[in-house]
Structures are given as C-alpha cells and as structure tokens.
Amino acid sequence: MFSNRPTKKQLRKDHEEKIASFLAHGGTIQSVPPGASSLIDGNYNNRHIRLERPHKTRTAIPEVVAAIEARRTANKKVAKPTKQVSRHKSLRKVVLDDFGEPVRVIWTNH
Template sequence: MTKSTKSKAQTRKEIESQIENFIRKKGEIEQVEMGKSGLQDGKYNTSHIGFIEPKKDRTPLNHVVAAIQQRKADKKAPTPAINKPRQPKKKVIYDDFGEPIRYVWED
C-alpha cells in the first residue's frame, strides 16, 4: 500500500471544481468583512480554546531544585590560583622587509 500525495496543482484543481459545483447548484458566495468570520456576536469564539479545564495543582519540587542548585555550586567552586613568577618571553624584532633582525627578551 503506497500513500499517494497530491501535488499543489492537483489540490487547486480539486478546490476549483468544488467551487464550480457549488455555484452550479445555485449556491451563492457571500462576501464577508476581513476578520468577521472568526467572531460570534462580535466576540471571538472561545469555546474551542483549551482553557476549559480547571487549573491543576502543581507538585512542589523544591527539594529537587535545591539539589540541582547545590550540584551547580559544587561545580563552580574555584580552584585556588597558583602564582607562578612570570618568565620572560622571547620577542622577534623585524626589519622593514619582514626579515628577523634579532631577538629580545621581555618580562
């Protein structure tokens, strides 16, 4: 069994033929103002909106949140920095043509 999908052109032709059949059977197309079709008695139809059920109580998870925050705090504990004396670095001095001339030690 293969499920055949319709192309956009086929869907357009099908819709156009349905409209032609409707008009042939003396059906009338009514022009409606923009935004009017979603209103009932001048208000939006709220019967299909998903706020019909009462508000559910939430399960308190304060202990879980505290454990997660504690793990984050443990990971972020900074390690003490070891102060090493800075060693001098070798810097190259170049001439105007990009050729190295000499090396200089900088602190």
C-alpha cells in the first residue's frame, strides 16, 4: 500500500543524475551572486517589512510589579502548621485468622 521513502543517499544520487543529464543536453548553470535575487532596482526588497512606527508609551515595570506583589501577598492565606504524629509511637500489628494466616495489617498507637 505504502512505498518506502527514498533515503537521502538515493535522493542525492537522483539529483546528481538529473543535473548531469541537464548539462549533457546543453543546459548551463548560471551563478548568481548572494542577494541578487532580492534586489529591485538595486535596492533590497523591503516591502514585506512594516513601516517603522513610534513606540507607544509604556508603563514603568517596577511600580507594576510592586502593585502585583502587594495584591498577591494581601490575598495569600497564612498556612497553619500541621500537627505531625510521631511514627515512633505507631506499631504495626498483623491480624491473623483461625489458622494463623495473615488477614490484614493494622497500625496501633501503643
């Protein structure tokens, strides 16, 4: 259903064969200096570049950052310290059935 894609080596060989065939049938390759294709009347084609406009006035950053930080710290809830239970007081106890097989494990505070 799908054919295998040609490898880079195969593509390179195919291109070289096409170029050799083109040159063998009288074709010539013209060398173009860098940037020549984008020159219009001796100038670079800058039509795609937007016209420069003056920058809009911008808000000073330190005051904005300070205002944001002040709002964030004012709305922040104070975290209460959690009470930690010492693991040294807890003991693991295995509950056995009538035949002495383990059924489950429970933790006790003794």
